[in-house]
Amino acid sequence: MKGYIGEFEELVLLTIASFGDQAYGVAIKEDIEKRSERRISIGALHSTITRLEEKGLIKSWLGDPTQERGGRRKRFFEITQQGKVSLHHVKDLRDELWKLSRASLFLAK
Amino acid sequence: MKAHRTIQPPRLANTLFEWYCGNASVEDLRGDVDELFYSNLKIMSPSRAKIKYWQHVVSLIFSYALAKRKQKSAFHPHSYTPIHSAMIKSYFKIAWRTISKNKLYSAINVLGLALGICACLTIYLITSHEFSFDTFHPDKERIYRVNVVSGKGADKWISNCVPAPAPAAIREELSGFDVVTGFHYYDPKVSIPDGDKPPLKFERSNREIIIAEPDYFRLFNYQWLSGNPGTLKNPFKVVLSERRARTYFGPLPLDKIIGKEVVYDDSLRVTVSGIVKDWDKNTDFPFTDFISFSSIQHSFLRDDILLDEWNGFRHSSQGFVKLKKGSSVVALNKQLTALFKKHQKEDHGSTPLVNLQPLSDLHFYTNDQEFSSFLQTLYALIGLAVFILIIAAINFINLSTAQSIRRSKEIGIRKVLGSLRVGLALQFLVETFVLTLFALVLAVLLVTPISLMG
Numbered sequence: 001m002k003g004y005i006g007e008f009e010e011l012v013l014l015t016i017a018s019f020g021d022q023a024y025g026v027a028i029k030e031d032i033e034k035r036s037e038r039r040i041s042i043g044a045l046h047s048t049i050t051r052l053e054e055k056g057l058i059k060s061w062l063g064d065p066t067q068e069r070g071g072r073r074k075r076f077f078e079i080t081q082q083g084k085v086s087l088h089h090v091k092d093l094r095d096e097l098w099k100l101s102r103a104s105l106f107l108a109k
Numbered sequence: 110m111k112a113h114r115t116i117q118p119p120r121l122a123n124t125l126f127e128w129y130c131g132n133a134s135v136e137d138l139r140g141d142v143d144e145l146f147y148s149n150l151k152i153m154s155p156s157r158a159k160i161k162y163w164q165h166v167v168s169l170i171f172s173y174a175l176a177k178r179k180q181k182s183a184f185h186p187h188s189y190t191p192i193h194s195a196m197i198k199s200y201f202k203i204a205w206r207t208i209s210k211n212k213l214y215s216a217i218n219v220l221g222l223a224l225g226i227c228a229c230l231t232i233y234l235i236t237s238h239e240f241s242f243d244t245f246h247p248d249k250e251r252i253y254r255v256n257v258v259s260g261k262g263a264d265k266w267i268s269n270c271v272p273a274p275a276p277a278a279i280r281e282e283l284s285g286f287d288v289v290t291g292f293h294y295y296d297p298k299v300s301i302p303d304g305d306k307p308p309l310k311f312e313r314s315n316r317e318i319i320i321a322e323p324d325y326f327r328l329f330n331y332q333w334l335s336g337n338p339g340t341l342k343n344p345f346k347v348v349l350s351e352r353r354a355r356t357y358f359g360p361l362p363l364d365k366i367i368g369k370e371v372v373y374d375d376s377l378r379v380t381v382s383g384i385v386k387d388w389d390k391n392t393d394f395p396f397t398d399f400i401s402f403s404s405i406q407h408s409f410l411r412d413d414i415l416l417d418e419w420n421g422f423r424h425s426s427q428g429f430v431k432l433k434k435g436s437s438v439v440a441l442n443k444q445l446t447a448l449f450k451k452h453q454k455e456d457h458g459s460t461p462l463v464n465l466q467p468l469s470d471l472h473f474y475t476n477d478q479e480f481s482s483f484l485q486t487l488y489a490l491i492g493l494a495v496f497i498l499i500i501a502a503i504n505f506i507n508l509s510t511a512q513s514i515r516r517s518k519e520i521g522i523r524k525v526l527g528s529l530r531v532g533l534a535l536q537f538l539v540e541t542f543v544l545t546l547f548a549l550v551l552a553v554l555l556v557t558p559i560s561l562m563g
Contacts, residue, residue, distance in 0.1 A: 025141035026148075042141060043168030043175075050174040062137065072140030 057083035191532035222548035225501025253465035255428035271428035336383025353397035
């Protein structure tokens with residue numbers, strides 16, 4: 001696999017996965033902003049999406065032209081098998097580390 | 110909603126974005142910024158939404174996403190590419206048309222190249238066959254034949270054999286060898302007694318029957334189908350190769366063949382004590398019958414194979430060694446020479462030199478020769494093959510160059526019609542490729558009968 005997945009990449013990848021095959025630029029941006037309560041620029045988001053596509057973790061296609069964006073087509077993204085595998089790797093690693101450090105991460109109520 | 114539509118995104122930002130993107134495909138990105146603008150209009154004032162629009166455009170202009178898309182579009186000027194599948198199809202079509210238009214030229218070209226390739230392939234088949242002999246043995250780089258060099262200068266000759274007692278003496282007196290073993294070629298008539306019926310008779314076969322020690326099977330690796338090398342310690346035993354066992358005894362089960370009798374030269378009666386699988390690779394050791402070495406002392410063979418005669422040389426007596434790892438051939442040659450000198454009482458005027466010959470040389474050096482004319486012939490053939498291929502290639506280039514003047518008009522028209530340099534080059538390369546492919550197929554067809562023969 002080419003490279004590791006960064007924190008923001010993981011966030012974008014998971015969001016794309018949550019949308020099924022309906023993920024496109026604005027939708028991803030707004031979802032992440034809503035959930036993580038941080039502002040992200042459209043440029044940064046598309047850069048990350050481009051990198052994910054280069055790594056083969058997502059694939060994209062142009063949708064049909066619709067009325068809502070002045071007839072401009074949307075580019076939809078979908079997670080690939082390789083993307084799923086990478087996410088599982090990341091999660092497995094996290095889970096393992098969580099398991100090992102459960103005691104020290106205990107939050108007193 | 111209608112009201113919002115009347116407010117447009119800032120024109121300048123839009124133009125800037127359009128200009129910056131050039132011919133990169135950014136339809137979806139523009140759609141995204143527009144969508145964000147219109148949704149912002151619902152929650153903020155038009156002027157703030159316009160500022161946001163500017164921010165989005167600027168962030169995209171400086172983003173990796175756009176850099177990447179611009180880079181991608183740069184490879185497709187005027188959205189024309191010479192490696193588009195339709196173009197590649199066209200190259201093949203044009204190649205076919207050109208070839209079938211100039212039938213004579215194409216035929217000469219293809220035939221010339223095909224003959225060249227054919228000659229090369231044939232030579233390759235011959236040389237690879239010759240170089241493949243005895244390359245499959247484990248530890249093959251440690252196996253040597255003991256040769257004796259006699260005479261000096263022009264009278265020098267090499268015997269690829271040893272006096273009969275030599276292997277035993279080497280084994281006893283010298284260290285540095287893993288295996289020392291001798292064997293003797295023996296070309297007897299063979300008969301297989303078959304109860305009351307007249308025995309099956311086999312004529313003398315050339316160099317397929319040897320008298321061997323158990324150690325022979327430590328020198329070379331055989332797969333044992335029945336029995337083991339230890340049985341060859343006893344006199345009047347023979348180990349057969351599977352194929353030979355089938356020739357002698359037909360389709361009997363292998364363990365039934367053990368204990369059967371084989372008679373060599375009507376008087377040496379031996380029993381089968383083991384069966385080994387034949388090697389199916391090229392070898393100069395195509396032995397099929399391994400008669401136990403100890404049979405010599407107990408039979409008439411002792412008058413033929415003189416196990417205490419150091420001064421005689423019989424070409425049938427062979428000595429082979431497998432060196433220990435790290436042994437030096439030069440030092441061992443000296444020790445062997447000293448050993449031979451000690452034992453050979455009669456002096457022939459000059460002391461014979463003992464020389465270990467690597468297994469890899471065996472196929473190329475026949476008896477009495479210091480130089481291998483065979484090996485030289487093979488190298489000459491390889492050189493010839495390279496030369497033939499070069500000539501065939503030059504012939505091909507010549508014919509193509511002669512043809513190119515006639516093609517200049519075609520190239521001109523193509524350039525006027527907008528063909529790129531790369532596209533033109535590709536077209537000619539494909540044409541050459543098709544011609545070469547024809548030549549290759551023809552050559553392979555021509556070579557097939559030869560390769561089936563070998």
